Amino acid sequence: MLRIWVDADACPVVIKEMLYRAAERAKVETTFVANKLLRLPPSPYLKAIQVGQGFDVADNKIVQELNIGDLVITADIPLAAEVIAKSGHALNPRGEFYSLENIQERLSMRNFMEELRASGVETSGPNAFNAADRKAFAAQLDQFLAKARNRHLTLG
Numbered sequence: 001m002l003r004i005w006v007d008a009d010a011c012p013v014v015i016k017e018m019l020y021r022a023a024e025r026a027k028v029e030t031t032f033v034a035n036k037l038l039r040l041p042p043s044p045y046l047k048a049i050q051v052g053q054g055f056d057v058a059d060n061k062i063v064q065e066l067n068i069g070d071l072v073i074t075a076d077i078p079l080a081a082e083v084i085a086k087s088g089h090a091l092n093p094r095g096e097f098y099s100l101e102n103i104q105e106r107l108s109m110r111n112f113m114e115e116l117r118a119s120g121v122e123t124s125g126p127n128a129f130n131a132a133d134r135k136a137f138a139a140q141l142d143q144f145l146a147k148a149r150n151r152h153l154t155l156g
Contacts, residue, residue, distance in 0.1 A: 001029075002148045005062045007074035008034040008048075012129050015093045018138055019073065020046060026145045031065075033058045071144060077106045089144065093129070095136025097144075 006019060016032070023030035023045040031047040032038050035058060038048040051057045059079040062072055068087040074080055080090035080098040090098040098106065117123055 003067065003070045004028055004030040005066060005070060005072045006030065006032045007058060007062060007072065007076055007079060008032040008038060009036065009058060010075060011073060012093055014129075014134055015073065015137060018134070018141065022141055022145060026149065028145065028148075033061050069148075077103070081107055091137070091140055091144070093137055094133040095138075095140045097140060 004019065004023065006016070008016065011032075019030055019032075020041050020043070022028070024043055027045060029045055029047065031049060032040065033049045033051060035051060035053050037050055040046045040048050049061060051061050056079075059074075059076060059082070062074075062079065063082045063086065066072065066083060066086050066088050069089070070083075071089045071091060072079070072083045073091055073093065074083075075092045075094075077098070080092070081103050083090040084098060084100060084103050092098065
């Protein structure tokens, strides 16, 4: 059975709110993993896991619990790479799916930019999160859930 995992520490509030509604509508267990305490609306489909402080603690918990075919919501490219390696799906909050075809390029670019910043070069961060990003995310999530529901109906 499909589960959704959310790398919740840096996930935009508007995306979390979309996920609350999607979990209810699709009746999909959705787990928010974060270093801090999260308050979720009451729902049998929503769960929060608070992990300890530290580098990649939440990411490691998601990878440890992930099953084949699960969906992970994250902007963290190394986490997305681990999800794909475990045959999961990774969607960033801007509505882009990471895949076998694009993850190496994303990792290389991330590492290159990290090296630039470490050497003192000032780089700009990502563009501000906007309405187009929210719309793209909602469309990709809806499409993914519809495909998952159709697969489940066909198999079950």
